[in-house]
Amino acid sequence: MKTTINQLEILNRSVTMVKKGMNLQDSLSTSSLIELLQIKLMNGCAKFIFKKKNGELRIANGTLLEKVVMNNTNGYGTPRKIYNCQAYYDVEEQAWRSFKYENLIAILD
Numbered sequence: 001m002k003t004t005i006n007q008l009e010i011l012n013r014s015v016t017m018v019k020k021g022m023n024l025q026d027s028l029s030t031s032s033l034i035e036l037l038q039i040k041l042m043n044g045c046a047k048f049i050f051k052k053k054n055g056e057l058r059i060a061n062g063t064l065l066e067k068v069v070m071n072n073t074n075g076y077g078t079p080r081k082i083y084n085c086q087a088y089y090d091v092e093e094q095a096w097r098s099f100k101y102e103n104l105i106a107i108l109d
Contacts, residue, residue: 010035016084017102027102034086034101038064040109041088047108050099057105060097062088072096 010031017027040046041064052058068089080087080098087098 006035013084013101020102022102030102030104033104033107037086037104037107040107042066045091049105049108051103051105052099058099059108060088061091062097063091064088 010028013031013034014024014027017030018024022030037046037048041062044065045061045063047059047061049057049059064087072089084101085098086101086104087096089095090097
């Protein structure tokens with residue numbers, strides 16, 4: 001279970017966002033927020049807001065608890081991390097969802 005902040009992961013994510021045109025301060029802030037979200041998702045449910053592709057804001061309730069992930073995973077697909085996306089299991093829709101790292105707005109709980 002993930003319980004610590006990985007500073008190297010934050011820097012790597014931040015560099016990727018800067019390459020896509022985001023300023024350094026915003027990219028570091030968003031990277032830290034992603035890391036915190038991942039810890040919350042792995043330790044239970046988290047409520048958060050992100051911007052969808054079409055520009056709408058979405059409030060999501062998700063989890064990455066090990067028992068939920070194991071029961072709802074099939075196959076050996078390409079990890080979302082390669083595409084700079086955060087995958088999560090939507091507890092309301094009972095389905096896998098994802099969003100791009102730079103589209104995370106806030107964590108609500």
